[in-house]
Amino acid sequence: MHAGTGNRIDPDRDADDELGTCGCTRRSLLAGALALTLAPLQVAAQNEPSARNARPRPGDRLVFSDGERAGQPVSVADLAIGVAPRFAYPADAATQTVRDGSRLNQVLLVRLEDKDISDQTRPHSAEGVVAYSAICTHYGCPVTLMHENKRAVICNCHGSTFDAGNNGEITVGPATRRLAILPIKSVDGALIVAAPFIGRLGPPQE
Amino acid sequence: MKKSRFAALLGMMVVPAVCGAIEYKPVTHERLVSPEPENWLMAKGNYYGWNYSSLEQINTRNVRRLVPVWSYSTGVGSGHEAPALVNNGVMFVTTPYNQVLALNAKTGELIWKYKREFPEGFGALHVTSRGVALWGDKVYFANLDCVLTALDAKTGSIVWESEVCDWKEGAYITSVPHVVKGKVFIGPSGGEFGIRGNLQAFDAETGKRAWQRYSVPAPGEPGSETWPQEGRWKDAWKIGGGTMWMQGNYDPKTDLLYWGVGNGSPWFGDQRPGDNLYVASVLALNPNDGNIKGHFQYHWNDSWDWAGMNAPTLIEVERDGKKVPSLVTPQRNGYMYWLDRQDDGRIDYVRGVPYVKQNVFKSLNAEGRPTYNEQHKPGTGKQATYCPSLWGGKDWPYESYNPKTGMMYVPINDNHCMSLEGKVQERVPGQWSAGVDIPDIKLLVDKNPAWIGGIQAWDVNTGQTVWKEKYEKSWNWGSILSTGGGLIFAGGTSDRVFRAYDAKTGRQLWQFKTNSGIIAPPTSFAVDGIQYIAVTSGWGVDAAFVQGLMHDLSGWEPKQVAQGGVIWVFALQD
Structure with a gap:
């Protein structure tokens, strides 16, 4: 029932979907759209796995994603309790490639008091530091604010609030999906990815 | 496998799309200048921005017999803000999440x-859409992720796509495109993300960009003298806001576009000392090249997020026995303006009066320039309260002008104020940098406000209000449609009700409770001699945000209005 779903022809998708009421196939409807004929090559290229847009992997080192120290490793000592989240990307440990090819790889880092970290979240934290997807699960804005309780983080677009001490659970909407947590560990003070994201990234795509 | 499929796609180029079920009538300049009563060919119904249908089959005498004849679920939530366009029995409606629906209107x-x-990782402040534009045999839709798309009106297949902006910078598009003489105009949003506002024109056939006009002049350009030239804020123009996120209106006689310009960025004017042309203004533009032919700035050095994005309505106002080409507009800053539009594009101030409680302007001078109560102007490190709040006396919903009654019908919100204190927020591309964090935006209302939302009917010739409607315990987020049948139609309230009123008296004549709250503009059309009223019900965006605040501040119910979009079409019961 979908005509022109998506802006690019997906070469891996069945091109024979039936279209609505007019009896045309998807195949015939796309005919004549000259501009589209080059699109499949672009998509094929984008679909090639690359170190830059691969999701964080165990062993990746976290590096600052912006500011004067962009690209430099983040250490536990760079983070203080009660201050706004710092943003980071994972970087491949062997090649140093920063995984900044996808916005979904952006990670927020905050440091919490030990009492504010739940038993479920503690194994994924490192010396009080927790890491979450930085992309709000409401409309995809970056989650940039620290709540005055020094424990929750807030999206600065519509105020969705997530408990950084407890698995990124929602404490205030409108978001309907918690933030994905990125398990980390500390190795000589440096922050290292311990396991892939736990949870879904970004907003639901209705 | 991929290779063979690509080859197959190339082969498809020469296969004609066979799709003969729909008789589609191409949209021409003549049709847009003089739309047939049975069709609704652009978002506001005509180039003057009237949101008026001359159809009169449904009228004050029979509207009680109005019933739904069909409905359609859009399949998505969030705020539905698009009017239903209709061309020869084919309806086009857009929804949140980059979706266009073409339906048999009957x-x-x-x-x-x-x-x-x-795209992966996409984010935007809003995910709504305000509709499509029609031209020739194509439908034009602006995707949230900064891509303008031309679709084949018969099939929905993509004819061309053009990039308008970069969503990774914080830009996005909610606006309906607008078409004049084969050019498609579109303005991105992003005034809270340090986007420099602009309007772009694209060739309707090819998608090639014809011109781009920034609302904030670069150094050396006319108007740049109203921005800091040196010192700490000398680069303020680069992130100055003034996004042009609502469609304009057009005068075919003078070939002039009238387009509104949004708020300054960041919100606090002391971070960009000066008048800041053309923020919070209306521009008269040459549609052929984008050159600015005239302007009027509603308020200088905007510090309240009072965007001037609503283009004024083009009306011939009677004055001293003559019909004078005018611009009439209720602005977000709480003032209603009457302006004269000259043939060469000049815009002259005539009159401005507050239509809601407004405590910032002390007076307007002969040119319409306000003087301010400085204690109500927030700044960097300076807390201030002001009325109306940033949502304004009227936000983006459409007012309507009815030439039969000579009245303009304005959806309004009164009795609300705001407390803001600014700070310097370094701009990081893609991040909010309005100079205040969301949790620090304080809406102020009485604990038990008598009313906030309402409708005002203004006689545009006398400049007086004729009647007023007030909604207890609801804001009004709905656009207004007026008709030749002496009716106005309006939703906008949190009780999910769609209403019809007598346009002359304001007496409510009919209502219907829909699935959700209505924030999309109603439209009217006819097929096979039957008149219909169409509206999409789908609450969300700022209406939902403010409703939550009102629940917390004043106990208003519900905290959350049911969401999920449904298109409703009504006609008279036999």
């Missing part, structure tokens, strides 16, 4: 559906 059968997935 039966509600789906003809085609377009949906574009968001």
